[in-house]
Amino acid sequence: MGLVYSPITRGVPLLSAIERAQQRPGLGLRYLKAVLEERGVEVDIHDNLYNPAASLKVHEALNAGRYDLVGFHSTSASRKTACETISRLDADWYRGRVLAGGPGALHAGELLEAGVDVVVHGEGETAMVELLRAYSGDMPFSSIKGLSYIDGEGNRVDTGEPEPVDLTQLPFPSWERTEGGPTSGDMLNITLKRPFFVVMGSRGCPFRCGFCASHQLWRRRYRPRPVENVLDEVEWLISTHGARYVHFLDDIFGMSPGWADAFCDGMERRRLKVEFAVVLHPMSFKNERRRILGRLRDVGCRLVSLGAQSADPGVLRAIRRSPREPEGFREAVAVANELGIVSVLTFIFGLPGDTDDSIRRTVDFVNEVKPTVVDFHPLLYLPGSEIAESMDPSKFCRLTTEEINRWCMRASFEYYVLHGGGLRVLSYLVFRNPGWFVNLVPIGSYLAEYLGLMSDRRDTRRFL
Numbered sequence: 001m002g003l004v005y006s007p008i009t010r011g012v013p014l015l016s017a018i019e020r021a022q023q024r025p026g027l028g029l030r031y032l033k034a035v036l037e038e039r040g041v042e043v044d045i046h047d048n049l050y051n052p053a054a055s056l057k058v059h060e061a062l063n064a065g066r067y068d069l070v071g072f073h074s075t076s077a078s079r080k081t082a083c084e085t086i087s088r089l090d091a092d093w094y095r096g097r098v099l100a101g102g103p104g105a106l107h108a109g110e111l112l113e114a115g116v117d118v119v120v121h122g123e124g125e126t127a128m129v130e131l132l133r134a135y136s137g138d139m140p141f142s143s144i145k146g147l148s149y150i151d152g153e154g155n156r157v158d159t160g161e162p163e164p165v166d167l168t169q170l171p172f173p174s175w176e177r178t179e180g181g182p183t184s185g186d187m188l189n190i191t192l193k194r195p196f197f198v199v200m201g202s203r204g205c206p207f208r209c210g211f212c213a214s215h216q217l218w219r220r221r222y223r224p225r226p227v228e229n230v231l232d233e234v235e236w237l238i239s240t241h242g243a244r245y246v247h248f249l250d251d252i253f254g255m256s257p258g259w260a261d262a263f264c265d266g267m268e269r270r271r272l273k274v275e276f277a278v279v280l281h282p283m284s285f286k287n288e289r290r291r292i293l294g295r296l297r298d299v300g301c302r303l304v305s306l307g308a309q310s311a312d313p314g315v316l317r318a319i320r321r322s323p324r325e326p327e328g329f330r331e332a333v334a335v336a337n338e339l340g341i342v343s344v345l346t347f348i349f350g351l352p353g354d355t356d357d358s359i360r361r362t363v364d365f366v367n368e369v370k371p372t373v374v375d376f377h378p379l380l381y382l383p384g385s386e387i388a389e390s391m392d393p394s395k396f397c398r399l400t401t402e403e404i405n406r407w408c409m410r411a412s413f414e415y416y417v418l419h420g421g422g423l424r425v426l427s428y429l430v431f432r433n434p435g436w437f438v439n440l441v442p443i444g445s446y447l448a449e450y451l452g453l454m455s456d457r458r459d460t461r462r463f464l
């Protein structure tokens with residue numbers, strides 16, 4: 001079987017600039033490969049997430065390879081390049097053999113029209129195994145949950161809500177050689193070390209922030225993996241692949257009570273030598289931030305990233321976040337700074353309710369809180385999110401794209417130049433991670449492109 005990652009659609013420039021610098025490997029197809037290989041199926045991954053040039057060629061490899069089945073990962077941002085490849089497949093050979101999944105399954109109609117035979121919604125591991133049985137005639141397609149396809153009479157069939165997979169039964173993702181694939185790791189991460197890997201300790205998030213589409217994929221359920229299973233994976237990455245750095249991709253790391261403590265106990269007991277980064281919610285470890293972040297630091301945590309989004313109470317309410325969060329991330333940043341953990345705050349400008357005043361409030365708050373790194377970016381109207389699907393447009397921010405982009409640049413300038421953020425980053429790199437400087441050239445070209453795009457007058461916030 002051939003599995004394909006496609007790059008972001010050309011014409012969504014802001015995204016492609018970010019993606020080039022933030023090279024985190026995707027895990028989904030690596031999980032599918034592992035599950036299929038357990039059943040004796042040979043799988044090649046063509047990983048073109050970060051390589052638009054290769055994506056123009058991938059159909060040649062697929063046509064030459066003539067896989068029995070071919071599966072495409074898709075997101076809202078990459079679905080068009082996936083469709084482009086599909087339209088160039090050898091139609092006689094690939095008829096009936098083309099699958100697609102991932103967050104882009106939200107656009108099932110478009111994928112089916114482009115020539116996909118079966119769209120898989122939600123998690124793919126169980127569906128993939130059942131699809132193999134359906135293709136060999138052992139079970140009907142209609143009994144597999146979470147599919148969309150066109151039946152013999154030309155009618156679209158949707159087989160209902162996908163079932164969650166049993167996370168305790170999954171093999172570790174396959175990191176065997178792929179065609180293409182990220183080479184650098186996430187260069188925007190100033191604590192980056194190589195070899196760099198990604199791990200997911202849990203799937204899903206119980207919240208429903210208005211701009212986010214996570215619930216579309218994971219169905220708003222939070223499911224942690226057993227701690228020992230996650231530690232086995234980390235240990236295996238170290239011993240088999242020489243991992244020195246792991247980025248945990250969980251929507252929110254260590255959310256269930258006791259999980260983070262059990263994780264630290266296991267890291268200590270097994271003496272695992274690896275550095276890592278986690279994503280937290282502003283309210284994570286409320287009341288025990290100092291203790292838990294201290295333990296995480298002691299077992300290798302070098303970076304915590306918090307999706308802060310705004311410091312304005314009205315805006316936070318409008319996106320279903322708590323107005324108490326700014327106090328939460330203020331404390332989290334203070335503790336992280338004290339412990340020597342890099343703190344990253346990310347903010348979105350142009351959210352519902354945002355005005356010049358609310359953005360000013362956020363910028364002032366950040367300048368006072370002083371995380372190590374701060375990232376301001378314009379709102380993307382993400383398909384599947386409440387904002388893109390169902391929010392009353394009268395609640396949208398009235399600022400123009402140009403005004404929002406200007407705010408992003410001005411806020412970055414104030415933070416990094418006027419309030420010492422640049423010096424904090426530089427001193428971290430010089431004293432704690434000088435090896436990062438090899439990324440200077442690619443990062444420089446990324447920054448130049450980013451600044452150019454920020455002054456672009458086109459609306460780059462909506463998906464094509």
Ligand code: B12
Binds near residue numbers: 026031072
């Ligand atoms: C790491 C990551 C990245 C990495 C790249 C990883 C990638 N593309 O896989 C980087 C930093 C490059 C990135 C960039 C972007 N990302 Co991103 N990213 C993530 C993150 C945090 C983890 C992805 C992951 O590995 N998940 C774990 C694996 C197990 O899940 P999976 O890849 O989805 O695969 C499972 C299923 O989807 C399914 N499946 C997937 N493919 C296929 C194919 C077949 C044939 C089948 C049967 C099944 C199947 O089975 C898999 C196993 O269960 C997710 C959030 C999340 N929690 O998933 C967001 C997420 C995927 N990203 C998102 C977005 C919006 C973006 C950007 C647009 C952001 C930006 N501002 O630039 C870009 C677009 C990138 C692109 N090429 O499309 C959204 C996508 C929503 C949407 N409607 O498309 C998500 C869901 C986050 C969110 N909160 O909404 N991202």
Ligand code: SF4
Binds near residue numbers: 209213281
């Ligand atoms: S933004 Fe983060 S906390 Fe909010 S719903 Fe998405 S994953 Fe969950």
